[in-house]
Amino acid sequence: xxxxxxxxxxxxxxxxxxxxxxxxxxxxxxxxxxxxxxxxxxxxxxxxxxxxxxxxxxxxxxxxxxxxxxxxxxxxxxxxxxxxxxxxxxxxxxxxxxxxxxxxxxxxxxxxxxxxxxxxxxxxxxxxxxxxxxxxxxxxxxxxxxxxxxxxxxxxxxxxxxxxxxxxxxxxxxxxxxxxxxxxxxxxxxxxxxxxxxxxxxxxxxxxxxxxxxxxxxxxxxxxxxxxxxxxxxxxxxxxxxxxxxxxxxxx
Amino acid sequence: xxxxxxxxxxxxxxxxxxxxxxxxxxxxxxxxxxxxxxxxxxxxxxxxxxxxxxxxxxxxxxxxxxxxxxxxxxxxxxxxxxxxxxxxxxxxxxxxxxxxxxxxxxxxxxxxxxxxxxxxxxxxxxxxxxxxxxxxxxxxxxxxxxxxxxxxxxxxxxxxxxxxxxxxxxxxxxxxxxxxxxxxxxxxxxxxxxxxxxxxxxxxxxxxxxxxxxxxxxxxxxxxxxxxxxxxxxxxxxxxxxxxxxxxxxxxxxxxxxxxxxxxxxxxxxxxxxxxxxxxxxxxxxxxxxxxxxxxxxxxxxxxxxxxxxxxxxxxxxxxxxxxxxxxxx
Amino acid sequence: xxxxxxxxxxxxxxxxxxxxxxxxxxxxxxxxxxxxxxxxxxxxxxxxxxxxxxxxxxxxxxxxxxxxxxxxxxxxxxxxxxxxxxxxxxxxxxxxxxxxxxxxxxxxxxxxxxxxxxxxxxxxxxxxxxxxxxxxxxxxxxxxxxxxxxxxxxxxxxxxxxxxxxxxxxxxxxxxxxxxxxxxxxxxxxxxxxxxxxxxxxxxxxxxxxxxxxxxxxxxxxxxxxxxxxxxxxxxxxxxxxxxxxxxxxxxxxxxxxxxxxxxxxxxxxxxxxxxxxxxxxxxxxxxxxxxxxxxxxxxxxxxxxxxxxxxxxxxxxxxxxxxxxxxxxxxxxxxxxxxxxxxxxxxxxxxxxxxxxxx
Numbered sequence: 001x002x003x004x005x006x007x008x009x010x011x012x013x014x015x016x017x018x019x020x021x022x023x024x025x026x027x028x029x030x031x032x033x034x035x036x037x038x039x040x041x042x043x044x045x046x047x048x049x050x051x052x053x054x055x056x057x058x059x060x061x062x063x064x065x066x067x068x069x070x071x072x073x074x075x076x077x078x079x080x081x082x083x084x085x086x087x088x089x090x091x092x093x094x095x096x097x098x099x100x101x102x103x104x105x106x107x108x109x110x111x112x113x114x115x116x117x118x119x120x121x122x123x124x125x126x127x128x129x130x131x132x133x134x135x136x137x138x139x140x141x142x143x144x145x146x147x148x149x150x151x152x153x154x155x156x157x158x159x160x161x162x163x164x165x166x167x168x169x170x171x172x173x174x175x176x177x178x179x180x181x182x183x184x185x186x187x188x189x190x191x192x193x194x195x196x197x198x199x200x201x202x203x204x205x206x207x208x209x210x211x212x213x214x215x216x217x218x219x220x221x222x223x224x225x226x227x228x229x230x231x232x233x234x235x236x237x238x239x240x241x242x243x244x245x246x247x248x249x250x251x252x
Numbered sequence: 253x254x255x256x257x258x259x260x261x262x263x264x265x266x267x268x269x270x271x272x273x274x275x276x277x278x279x280x281x282x283x284x285x286x287x288x289x290x291x292x293x294x295x296x297x298x299x300x301x302x303x304x305x306x307x308x309x310x311x312x313x314x315x316x317x318x319x320x321x322x323x324x325x326x327x328x329x330x331x332x333x334x335x336x337x338x339x340x341x342x343x344x345x346x347x348x349x350x351x352x353x354x355x356x357x358x359x360x361x362x363x364x365x366x367x368x369x370x371x372x373x374x375x376x377x378x379x380x381x382x383x384x385x386x387x388x389x390x391x392x393x394x395x396x397x398x399x400x401x402x403x404x405x406x407x408x409x410x411x412x413x414x415x416x417x418x419x420x421x422x423x424x425x426x427x428x429x430x431x432x433x434x435x436x437x438x439x440x441x442x443x444x445x446x447x448x449x450x451x452x453x454x455x456x457x458x459x460x461x462x463x464x465x466x467x468x469x470x471x472x473x474x475x476x477x478x479x480x481x482x483x484x485x486x487x488x489x490x491x492x493x494x495x496x497x498x499x500x501x502x503x504x505x506x507x508x509x510x511x512x513x514x515x516x517x518x519x520x521x522x523x524x525x526x527x528x529x530x531x532x533x534x535x536x537x538x539x540x541x542x543x544x545x546x547x548x549x550x551x552x553x554x555x556x557x558x559x560x561x562x563x564x565x566x567x568x569x570x571x572x573x574x575x576x577x578x579x580x581x582x
Numbered sequence: 583x584x585x586x587x588x589x590x591x592x593x594x595x596x597x598x599x600x601x602x603x604x605x606x607x608x609x610x611x612x613x614x615x616x617x618x619x620x621x622x623x624x625x626x627x628x629x630x631x632x633x634x635x636x637x638x639x640x641x642x643x644x645x646x647x648x649x650x651x652x653x654x655x656x657x658x659x660x661x662x663x664x665x666x667x668x669x670x671x672x673x674x675x676x677x678x679x680x681x682x683x684x685x686x687x688x689x690x691x692x693x694x695x696x697x698x699x700x701x702x703x704x705x706x707x708x709x710x711x712x713x714x715x716x717x718x719x720x721x722x723x724x725x726x727x728x729x730x731x732x733x734x735x736x737x738x739x740x741x742x743x744x745x746x747x748x749x750x751x752x753x754x755x756x757x758x759x760x761x762x763x764x765x766x767x768x769x770x771x772x773x774x775x776x777x778x779x780x781x782x783x784x785x786x787x788x789x790x791x792x793x794x795x796x797x798x799x800x801x802x803x804x805x806x807x808x809x810x811x812x813x814x815x816x817x818x819x820x821x822x823x824x825x826x827x828x829x830x831x832x833x834x835x836x837x838x839x840x841x842x843x844x845x846x847x848x849x850x851x852x853x854x855x856x857x858x859x860x861x862x863x864x865x866x867x868x869x870x871x872x873x874x875x876x877x878x879x880x881x882x883x884x885x886x887x888x889x890x891x892x893x894x895x896x897x898x899x900x901x902x903x904x905x906x907x908x909x910x911x912x913x914x915x916x917x918x919x920x921x922x923x924x925x926x927x928x929x930x931x932x933x934x935x936x937x938x939x940x941x942x
Contacts, residue, residue, distance in 0.1 A: 302895070326891050334841075335841065336844035336848075340640070340885070343644060344640065344888035346636065346640070347632070347634060349631050362748075362837040365838065373636065425744070425843055426746070
């Protein structure tokens with residue numbers, strides 16, 4: 001079975017700093033892959049490249065087995081890939097509905113739509129059903145996102161990505177700032193999204209969360225993938241030792 | 253919340269409308285404009301610019317004369333000599349319904365319509381100092397004989413630099429009737445004397461800093477300039493600064509127009525060699541007289557020209573010189 | 583989207599709106615109250631003259647040109663930018679329009695139409711230049727528009743040799759500048775009101791308006807969501823320029839002069855009105871309606887002070903105090919209501935750069 005998304009030999013440097021050195025990565029449809037590694041291991045850089053936010057210096061990206069060029073987030077989105085960044089990329093002064101549809105507004109039919117008028121009702125209905133389906137708690141669809149709790153904002157960001165993603169979702173540290181209940185909501189959400197046949201890439205520092213939600217775990221160390229484990233065949237100890245570079249399945 | 257704030261807005265709108273209705277009611281029911289009794293007239297004076305000794309001296313003349321006539325005067329002026337600032341001020345003054353307005357228009361055409369509006373409201377207009385393209389909206393236009401003033405400025409330079417040489421004009425901005433006439437009077441007189449070379453006029457936009465940079469640049473180009481005619485207060489201040497910057501004190505004779513306290517000081521200090529003093533107090537006095545005549549239905553003089561005085565270091569402390577100097581306050 | 587729904591959370595429709603949107607509405611309301619109170623006080627002090635048809639007409643006329651500029655400025659400031667060039671662009675457009683109308687000849691509506699096209703085109707050109715420099719070259723808006731402030735005025739002076747042009751066609755002066763559309767309703771005010779309503783609809787109802795807020799709120803979020811941030815910024819600056827060009831034509835009609843030396847304070851007055859009206863200089867929040875109210879306040883104050891015989895210098899003092907007070911109070915409340923706001927005025931930084939730390 002070909003991976004829905006695969007990266008081969010990705011290289012990226014910032015000035016003299018090698019952020020990624022010959023890094024490999026793959027995710028299958030409908031599975032949750034956790035991407036772990038110490039700070040500076042290259043996880044976020046890899047995600048930014050795979051989601052089109054940054055260009056790689058070398059290597060290739062295969063989507064459904066075919067080589068693709070990702071020069072902008074729009075390219076990735078057109079392939080059906082969505083990303084929830086650590087900063088969530090929400091506009092704090094806009095409402096959940098406006099954030100949900102930002103860049104993908106539903107326009108009114110006919111002349112009004114051509115003039116730039118939006119169909120607010122369709123967008124509100126769409127947002128509500130998306131939030132409900134994924135169990136995101138959004139108390140006020142008209143309020144501004146900036147005034148909401150961290151959990152609500154996280155829920156909005158993940159729900160937005162899930163609503164638009166056809167193939168792959170990247171989640172960069174989605175549980176970092178959340179409380180226990182909110183974290184559980186997000187982890188449930190992740191399972192629900194993968195249940196819809198979407199490949200989920202889950203970056204986290206939290207081993208318990210990784211062990212709970214992931215099907216496979218890929219470990220990065222010093223700018224490349226050093227190990228891949230099935231959850232059933234591994235343990236936290238093994239993961240931690242791989243993260244420190246003590247285990248290397250893949251040659252550099 | 254939404255409904256509540258809408259209600260508040262509606263209530264406020266109702267209050268505002270009610271107030272508007274009351275306002276117009278009392279308006280139509282109140283005293284009619286311009287119906288003041290003899291000797292109890294309300295005059296308004298709109299200056300060309302606030303805080304300028306020339307207009308303050310004029311205001312003093314106006315107040316003095318108005319007091320004699322038992323009339324009240326309010327004075328308003330913008331921070332800059334600028335029609336975009338004077339227009340709203342004039343409009344507010346008109347709305348306050350004075351019997352007559354004495355105004356120094358800041359632009360010959362831009363102020364035409366706003367002043368015509370005042371006339372349309374039944375207010376008598378007297379133009380003081382500056383004028384309009386079509387001065388017929390006013391009952392009288394009183395100004396210095398500016399052409400003669402410009403000529404006098406050149407005569408002062410002739411005396412200060414009898415051997416002749418290059419002379420430059422530093423103007424305010426084109427389109428102001430008074431300074432245009434001064435510049436013209438100066439230019440014509442300078443061109444008529446073959447010993448002098450007239451370098452033309454440059455405009456300072458009433459900004460001393462700009463006048464200074466104009467003069468220092470002109471002295472870079474023509475280091476042998478012997479005379480500069482600065483046709484108003486700020487131009488003269490700036491010209492003196494420009495000469496100081498170029499280190500040409502003693503060589504270049506600056507003749508200023510107007511005699512505000514700072515220019516008198518400049519004359520005493522020797523940075524300016526002569527001043528052409530107008531008679532703003534007299535303009536104000538005559539302005540009030542013409543306004544009152546018009547209000548009483550007497551005939552007016554359409555055009556009145558007042559004279560000017562040359563002040564030099566020698567005459568500055570004479571009685572004549574002191575009388576000619578402008579006041580910083582009444 | 584699938585239709586499987588879990589039990590919907592208790593009716594989202596009737597939930598209280600968040601503190602932030604409540605606050606921005608509250609601010610517009612407070613400014614409106616301030617205006618109404620100011621008017622009421624002056625009316626009480628000068629019942630015969632303040633609230634008269636003539637005076638209201640004068641106040642509205644004097645606000646009309648500022649309001650046209652204010653619409654464009656509101657859009658620019660909501661994106662987190664600033665446009666200092668509007669006064670100079672106004673002058674430049676007036677000069678170009680005047681020159682072209684004189685060359686075309688005539689005093690009628692045909693000539694005015696030619697002038698309108700010329701003024702709009704000149705304004706649009708400067709706006710596009712501002713927008714491209716801000717969005718593509720990433721020069722901070724403060725610097726870009728400070729540059730075009732100087733350059734546009736310089737070009738206007740080059741074209742006119744520093745002499746104000748005063749030959750606007752009669753139709754422009756008599757029918758638009760000082761004319762009445764019906765009764766005592768000044769044409770210039772009606773034209774300005776149409777621009778304001780257009781601005782309100784554009785900002786609050788269309789995608790262009792939404793993107794304007796989105797960019798000011800979080801440009802990076804917009805970019806990642808597929809909003810063409812650069813192109814949209816260019817549109818916003820072009821719109822502001824276009825309106826400045828239009829204002830140039832109105833100005834020519836109102837003053838019968840290109841007022842070359844008279845617009846140096848215009849951008850600051852307009853920005854003050856926008857800020858008093860509740861538009862945040864930090865971007866992301868604002869309304870055209872608030873701007874119009876904010877522009878009325880200084881003009882009503884000046885008018886009232888003149889009528890009550892207060893030295894007009896006080897107007898500047900009061901407007902300055904109101905401006906600072908309004909922005910300060912606004913900032914305090916916003917800091918309480920909105921987490922993760924920007925710490926640095928955005929128009930000092932490059933377009934769309936994120937001055938916000940990751941917070942979740």
